Amino acid sequence: MKVYIYKAYDKAGAKVDGQLEAISQAAALLALQNQGLLPSEIKEYKESAGDLFGNSKKVSLADLEFLTAELSLLLASGVRIDKGLDIIRRSKAQPALVRLLTAISRDIAKGQNLSQAMASHSDVFDPLYINLVELGEASGQLPEIFAKLAEDLKFRRDLQRKIISSLTYPFVILAVCILCIVFIFNFIVPKLSVLFSEPETLPWYTQALLGLSNWMQDYQVIMALAVVGSVFGIIHLFKQAKFLKIWQETLLKIPGLKSPVLTTERIRFNSALAMMLEAGLPIDKALDLAKGNIKNQVLQREMEIVRNKVKHGHSLSPSLKQTSLYPEFYVSLLEVGEESGNLAKVFDEIANRSRQEFETWTEKMTTLIEPLLILMMGGIVGGVVVVMLMSMVAVNDVGF
Structure with a gap:
């Protein structure tokens, strides 16, 4: 079956567009006519072979x-x-x-x-989604289950969008900086070099500027290929389980990155636990499924230990206290929730507080990175301009 995209008019003359599956274009045309529609355009959807990294088109x-x-x-x-x-x-x-x-x-x-x-x-x-749907079918609460899943997916999409947006501006600044440097060393500095008839008499900074310009013109294609190759190499490395494990372990040891990693994983884990406990799953089953929401393998292993302890009769709060995911304050909340029998509400509260923490961290990092990158770009470009002006002044002094 093929997917066809169509534009048509209904019996009242209103525009209608959409998609349908059919064996051929003629069959799609007949199906639209049977629906009382007058097609104005119908074409087969051609799916792209893949994106830049070879991933095929899939449900986003x-x-x-x-x-x-x-x-x-x-x-x-x-x-x-x-x-x-x-x-x-x-x-x-x-x-x-x-x-x-x-x-x-x-x-x-x-x-x-x-x-x-x-x-x-x-x-x-994922298994969490499927198990909650199965639970909703058994309890007759599918609408409520889908509503909770939709809310969780919306948060995950917002989280993804915030991470991307927080990284977009620094990358744009960095790209502009690189383009400025390439332009200066390929077009501005070479024109400046014609002013100097005796390069050996020039100041050291002028000689360094001209030498760097010549080096970039000679090797910039190789540098560009090396950068592209490095990008593909890094992507390939992250697909290797051994390297990914080492990288995830390293992230938890870097002071500036440990906190946001733990906060993100805490959000995923607690929001999943809250949904499943509200849906009526036993705590050991909920821990097993929520563990799959954690991306970091180190934290996954810690949660597997917690699940085994709880399954063998240990209390939840002391077991979670031994993991990296829960600071003292959150452990206190869990102890209250465990004593009151209202763990679902506590896990939801922890997820909400962690969301606020992550948003605060994102705003701080964006606020800090933006001026640093602007200063870096201004320093590099401004430094080149200053060296050029000093070189021109030096030429005038020599000529005098």
């Missing part, structure tokens, strides 16, 4: 949030799950999501539950 986090939020709304309105999937598929969903929904609908039509159909797509739905 935004697509998954859209699907989860829509399912929550439709199911809460009394729409059956198969009808809800069909409504979302016929909406303005991305083609990758359309194919996913088609596969899930096909499996449901064969008699599978929604959780079983989703489990066949482990690259999109």
Whole structure:
């Protein structure tokens, strides 16, 4: 089956656009006509082979949030799950999501539950998602489960966006700085060099400037290739499990990076635990699933130890106190929650406080990095300009 994107008009003359699956363009045209639509444009969706790093087009986090939020709304309105999937598929969903929904609908039509159909797509739905959906099916609370999952996915997307936005500005400043340096050493300094008839009599700083300019012109292509090769090399290294483990261990030892790493993982772990405990999962099962939300392997191992302790009868708070994820203050909150039997609310409170901590850290780092990078760019570019002016003054002094 192929995915076709269409634009059409309904019987009232209003514009309609969307997507549908069909064997051929003629079949897609016939399907639209059977719906009472007059197509003005219909074309097959051509999926890109991959992005810069070879990753194929797939369902994104935004697509998954859209699907989860829509399912929550439709199911809460009394729409059956198969009808809800069909409504979302016929909406303005991305083609990758359309194919996913088609596969899930096909499996449901064969008699599978929604959780079983989703489990066949482990690259999109993680074990936490699937287990909560299965729990919602058993308890009849699927709308509420999807609402909680949508909220969690929205936070994860906001977190991802904040991290990217906090890194974007420094990278832009760095790129501008590099472009300025390349422009100066390729176009400005070479024109300046024609003013000097006897290079050996020039001041040392002028000779260094001209020498650096000549070196960059001779080797800048090799430097560019080396940078590109380094980027691909780093990407390849991060795909190696051994290197990734060493990198994650190193992050937890660097003072400036340890705190945000722990805060991010604490948010993921506690928000997942809060959802599962509210849904009625036992604590050992919830710990096992929430552990999968943690990306850092060192912290994952610590949580596996906690799960085993709790499973064998140990108290939760003392066990979590022995991990790197919970400072003393949060352990005190957990002790209160454990005594009152309201752990879900405490885990949710810890997740919210950790979100505020991370947002504060992001704002501080962005505020600090911006002026430092501007000063660095101004120092480099301004230093080159000063050397050029001093060189011109030196030439005039020699000529005099």
